[in-house]
Amino acid sequence: MLQTIKKIGVLTSGGDAPGMNAAIRAVVRTCAFHSIKCYGIYRGYEGMIDGDFVEMDARSVKGIINKGGTILKSARSKAFRTVEGRKAAYDQLKKAGIDAFVVIGGDGSFTGAMVFNKEFDFPVMGIPGTIDNDIYGTTHTLGYDTALNTVVEVIDKIRDTASSHNRLFFIEVMGRDVGHIALNVGVGAGAEEILIPEENLGLDRLLESLRRSKTSGKSSSIVVVAEGDKIGKSVFELKDYVEENMTEYEVRVSVLGHMQRGGSPSCFDRVLASRMGVKAVESIITGKSNYMVGLKNDGMDLTPFDQAVKGKSKIDKELLRVSDIMSI
Numbered sequence: 654m655l656q657t658i659k660k661i662g663v664l665t666s667g668g669d670a671p672g673m674n675a676a677i678r679a680v681v682r683t684c685a686f687h688s689i690k691c692y693g694i695y696r697g698y699e700g701m702i703d704g705d706f707v708e709m710d711a712r713s714v715k716g717i718i719n720k721g722g723t724i725l726k727s728a729r730s731k732a733f734r735t736v737e738g739r740k741a742a743y744d745q746l747k748k749a750g751i752d753a754f755v756v757i758g759g760d761g762s763f764t765g766a767m768v769f770n771k772e773f774d775f776p777v778m779g780i781p782g783t784i785d786n787d788i789y790g791t792t793h794t795l796g797y798d799t800a801l802n803t804v805v806e807v808i809d810k811i812r813d814t815a816s817s818h819n820r821l822f823f824i825e826v827m828g829r830d831v832g833h834i835a836l837n838v839g840v841g842a843g844a845e846e847i848l849i850p851e852e853n854l855g856l857d858r859l860l861e862s863l864r865r866s867k868t869s870g871k872s873s874s875i876v877v878v879a880e881g882d883k884i885g886k887s888v889f890e891l892k893d894y895v896e897e898n899m900t901e902y903e904v905r906v907s908v909l910g911h912m913q914r915g916g917s918p919s920c921f922d923r924v925l926a927s928r929m930g931v932k933a934v935e936s937i938i939t940g941k942s943n944y945m946v947g948l949k950n951d952g953m954d955l956t957p958f959d960q961a962v963k964g965k966s967k968i969d970k971e972l973l974r975v976s977d978i979m980s981i
């Protein structure tokens with residue numbers, strides 16, 4: 654028999670990403686639309702264990718659609734990885750009368766939700782929020798598009814100084830396991846080379862490409878490097894290597910770091926967050942549980958948590974070829 658859902662909790666967990674607030678707003682307002690009470694759960698699973706809940710109505714999420722970060726705060730909870738911690742969280746949810754929750758986060762957060770669902774048969778739904786876009790089952794995670802725009806803007810600025818001094822810049826961007834950010838900003842900002850975790854292009858090819866750039870009369874060169882680049886050298890080691898082998902280059906390094914996570918979400922992320930929030934709540938109402946909401950073929954789609962967690966998000970290798978052609 655379908656359980657009647659009267660109260661839904663919403664939390665943000667793991668690393669923050671632009672668009673999380675827009676997703677909280679969407680979950681809260683969809684609940685209000687369907688006359689379901691909504692509770693914000695502070696500090697991810699840590700706040701769930703502590704019973705740190707606040708009732709939210711349609712007005713409590715005004716003015717947040719354009720804000721980066723998350724008003725509910727986020728956390729990584731060691732205690733939730735233990736049976737005792739999860740039992741304490743379950744007791745707090747029951748005490749507050751919460752019947753289901755929506756977790757906005759990455760694959761770790763979904764694993765936690767999946768384990769919790771299995772142990773307590775508690776309805777859970779996920780919204781992918783991470784700038785890396787490294788989750789299977791959605792072409793875009795929340796925050797990814799904003800991060801691309803932020804990084805492209807910064808590289809454009811670095812290009813200004815690079816071309817004024819005829820310099821070569823290595824720019825490190827986020828992406829430990831997948832090269833989505835590096836590949837797309839590389840093409841978007843006109844990088845000469847893009848180094849990603851999925852492909853080892855090799856140091857010889859890098860030198861050859863930089864030599865070609867120099868002889869073709871380019872006044873600056875940008876190489877975008879993902880954190881987890883497969884060549885296995887840090888941006889600083891790459892700088893040393895190129896300076897040793899190509900004395901004609903003056904090389905600089907820029908590690909973009911946490912600024913990539915911040916800022917006001919792009920229109921794309923706000924719309925995506927709104928759609929995902931509606932889909933998550935309405936899926937719970939119709940009795941669905943243990944799924945992640947995703948964007949597929951321009952529509953909202955559900956992927957079982959175990960597939961979302963185990964599956965691998967794949968880069969578009971054609972973009973590497975496009976980049977090669979563009980950097981002639």
Ligand code: ATP
Nearest residue numbers: 667668729730733734758759760761762764765783
């Ligand atoms: P990001 O992509 O930003 O790292 P994430 O959701 O993958 O986000 P994690 O720190 O891996 O971030 O996971 C968030 C939280 O989910 C953890 O702090 C922990 O509380 C919970 N969690 C992760 N894995 C498990 C697990 N196997 N069992 C129970 N809880 C888990």
